[in-house]
Amino acid sequence: MKPLSPRSRAWLLGALAVVVAAVIGAWILLSPRALSFAGGRAVSLADYKGPSPVGAPEALRSADLIARGRYLTQAADCEVCHTREGGEPFAGGRAFTTPFGVLYSPNITADPSTGIGTWTDADFLRAVHKGIAKDDQRLYPAFPYDSYTLIADDDVRAIKAYLFSLPPVHATAPSNSLRFPFNQRWLMGIWSALYNPDQRFRPHTDRSAEWNRGAYLAEALAHCGDCHTPRNLGQALNNRRKFAGAVTAGWRAYNITADPVSGIASWSDAELAEYLRSGHAAGRGSAGGPMAEEIDVSTSTLTAADLRALITYLRTIPPLRASDLPAPKRAPASDSPGPVQAGLDPRGREIFEGVCVSCHGWSGASLLTSYATLTGDRAVNDPSAINVAQIVLSGASRHAMEGVVLMPSFGDAYSDTEIAAVANYVTARFGAQPSHLTAQDVAAFRKVSSH
Numbered sequence: 001m002k003p004l005s006p007r008s009r010a011w012l013l014g015a016l017a018v019v020v021a022a023v024i025g026a027w028i029l030l031s032p033r034a035l036s037f038a039g040g041r042a043v044s045l046a047d048y049k050g051p052s053p054v055g056a057p058e059a060l061r062s063a064d065l066i067a068r069g070r071y072l073t074q075a076a077d078c079e080v081c082h083t084r085e086g087g088e089p090f091a092g093g094r095a096f097t098t099p100f101g102v103l104y105s106p107n108i109t110a111d112p113s114t115g116i117g118t119w120t121d122a123d124f125l126r127a128v129h130k131g132i133a134k135d136d137q138r139l140y141p142a143f144p145y146d147s148y149t150l151i152a153d154d155d156v157r158a159i160k161a162y163l164f165s166l167p168p169v170h171a172t173a174p175s176n177s178l179r180f181p182f183n184q185r186w187l188m189g190i191w192s193a194l195y196n197p198d199q200r201f202r203p204h205t206d207r208s209a210e211w212n213r214g215a216y217l218a219e220a221l222a223h224c225g226d227c228h229t230p231r232n233l234g235q236a237l238n239n240r241r242k243f244a245g246a247v248t249a250g251w252r253a254y255n256i257t258a259d260p261v262s263g264i265a266s267w268s269d270a271e272l273a274e275y276l277r278s279g280h281a282a283g284r285g286s287a288g289g290p291m292a293e294e295i296d297v298s299t300s301t302l303t304a305a306d307l308r309a310l311i312t313y314l315r316t317i318p319p320l321r322a323s324d325l326p327a328p329k330r331a332p333a334s335d336s337p338g339p340v341q342a343g344l345d346p347r348g349r350e351i352f353e354g355v356c357v358s359c360h361g362w363s364g365a366s367l368l369t370s371y372a373t374l375t376g377d378r379a380v381n382d383p384s385a386i387n388v389a390q391i392v393l394s395g396a397s398r399h400a401m402e403g404v405v406l407m408p409s410f411g412d413a414y415s416d417t418e419i420a421a422v423a424n425y426v427t428a429r430f431g432a433q434p435s436h437l438t439a440q441d442v443a444a445f446r447k448v449s450s451h
Helices: 006-029 065-075 121-130 153-165 187-195 209-221 269-278 289-297 304-314 347-360 386-394 416-430 439-449
Strands: 095-098 101-104 246-248 251-253 396-400 403-407
Touching: 065 153, 065 209, 121 153, 209 304, 251 289, 251 386, 269 289, 269 304, 289 386, 347 416, 386 416, 386 439, 416 439
Parallel strands: none
Antiparallel strands: 095 101, 246 251, 396 403
């Protein structure tokens, strides 16, 4: 065989390099679908012989369309994203800070001029499944249509019927402020071609009816991955790290895989159900930020059967370790203040003693309410201290079984340096590893939460 000329070898090596680069690029930009991990055989709803996993739960199957739509709307968490602080439900205007600028959610009430009052069922189906509005504008995937595309057609129609049963609200959302080229909506057509399968939920024949119901709730309606799964370079869900945790809206959504250290494998079913119902599980912690909103508006409204199905599904997510999350420290701290750890800003203890200890106690085991107990709390045992700083900045107000649970906001009372100091003190005293937040970190948190 005649040896290749230097020019031919160069062409061959160049072609090989292009192929290798294309394979690596595809691996980075593309990831498995949400349910790819499950394997087995998935079939269309029409071909599935078991109980239907879609629709309202059994307790509401005989209810009217509006009642079923209300349940599905709550399960899909529509109200949280489409309601600004202090605004009318579903009237839009909530800001979402992204790496590319700020997006505002639209009005989805039945107002004909500023909402979706003129939309037909077909218009609404196309928006939910394909991410295309009535005026043919491409929607940004802050609206999780790549998850909602799994919702059954009848369920989408029921959601629309419920929204149209509510009083219309005349309200126009602020204009988005996205940088070029991200303000070019036509680019979302390319994004959708890559990441939106435009396929309804397909039950798995080798899984139980409860698992399939849980999968529908988690992947189609509740779209858990949008917060708990990190994103790839294309800003789509990286399902190779499915449910391993991510930072969303300035808060950390924790690992909910079956990992025993950083995930939920050590949680009992009762603890998970209580957390999803009330936002709190004794010895595990309390929800804050977006998760607290999700619980208050969405998972707290699920039937007991649907909560069991959701937990059944979560138990099967392959374990992935979040390497920066240690096993939570379960032993309470000392009942006395004790010395400040070396290297910590002493202002952290001063602030804790002045405004925190009366509720949380020096030991971290609150005598007032279990909601204020810090021992075992995942956020306190997170060395990034993101959620600790955020709860200090923004506070929390929850309606719990014990009455109204209030964590005041201290964002206006203390500087970035002081909030970093108290967050670092809390993690060092009550957590497994200390954090090292800086004033710059807190300033960045403020910027996200200010929108």
